[in-house]
Amino acid sequence: MRAVTFRLDQPTSSHIAYTMFGADSEFEREQIYHLNVLADETVILLGRLRGNLDEAKRVLDDHTDVLEYSISGEQPRNGLVYVHARPPPAVKQFLELPRTHEVFFNFPIGSSNDGRLTVEMLGETNDVLREALADVPRELDVAIERIGPYPDAGGHILALLTDRQREVLDIALDLGYYDVPRQATHGDIAERLDLSVGTVSEHLQKIECHVFEQIRS
Numbered sequence: 001m002r003a004v005t006f007r008l009d010q011p012t013s014s015h016i017a018y019t020m021f022g023a024d025s026e027f028e029r030e031q032i033y034h035l036n037v038l039a040d041e042t043v044i045l046l047g048r049l050r051g052n053l054d055e056a057k058r059v060l061d062d063h064t065d066v067l068e069y070s071i072s073g074e075q076p077r078n079g080l081v082y083v084h085a086r087p088p089p090a091v092k093q094f095l096e097l098p099r100t101h102e103v104f105f106n107f108p109i110g111s112s113n114d115g116r117l118t119v120e121m122l123g124e125t126n127d128v129l130r131e132a133l134a135d136v137p138r139e140l141d142v143a144i145e146r147i148g149p150y151p152d153a154g155g156h157i158l159a160l161l162t163d164r165q166r167e168v169l170d171i172a173l174d175l176g177y178y179d180v181p182r183q184a185t186h187g188d189i190a191e192r193l194d195l196s197v198g199t200v201s202e203h204l205q206k207i208e209c210h211v212f213e214q215i216r217s
Contacts, residue, residue, distance in 0.1 A: 009141035090137035
């Protein structure tokens with residue numbers, strides 16, 4: 001099994017799929033837990049938002065392509081969001097890659113402060129992955145970070161990490177995140193890398209999971 005990790009830039013557009021989570025939004029998407037194209041070609045999304053959730057509700061209320069939504073959470077600036085909407089053509093084509101090619105996405109999908117997504121796509125061979133990448137719409141600019149064996153295939157711990165995860169780990173070590181007593185927080189790492197705290201947390205969880213799996217094996 002092979003995997004490719006890439007950053008996905010969103011185009012400038014008035015569609016809710018782009019305006020809600022763009023770099024200038026008053027709220028940010030931290031992670032996408034699920035995305036699916038339904039039989040009627042609409043899309044459902046489950047993810048987590050951080051920021052001005054009242055503004056998020058206003059944006060969702062005002063957009064005609066949003067069929068239904070809900071935002072829930074115990075914290076005023078952090079909540080789960082469910083959205084059922086009509087997607088722009090480029091997003092629909094991207095989400096259909098697992099149906100048109102022998103690939104699938106590894107969830108959750110992370111998001112940076114500038115609105116870019118970090119996506120991991122899996123397939124049996126590098127050729128299969130490259131064919132799928134070639135069909136990503138041009139409106140969604142792709143920057144490949146890593147392509148190689150799927151991390152669960154084994155090997156040295158650093159070989160299991162994406163380039164972004166290695167970068168997060170390097171900064172965490174430099175700042176003393178793993179020192180005793182701890183010298184840095186997720187926020188400190190996020191500020192250094194210009195990422196959301198939730199994205200840093202997700203990267204560190206995956207890094208630590210790889211470490212524990214290697215220790216246990």
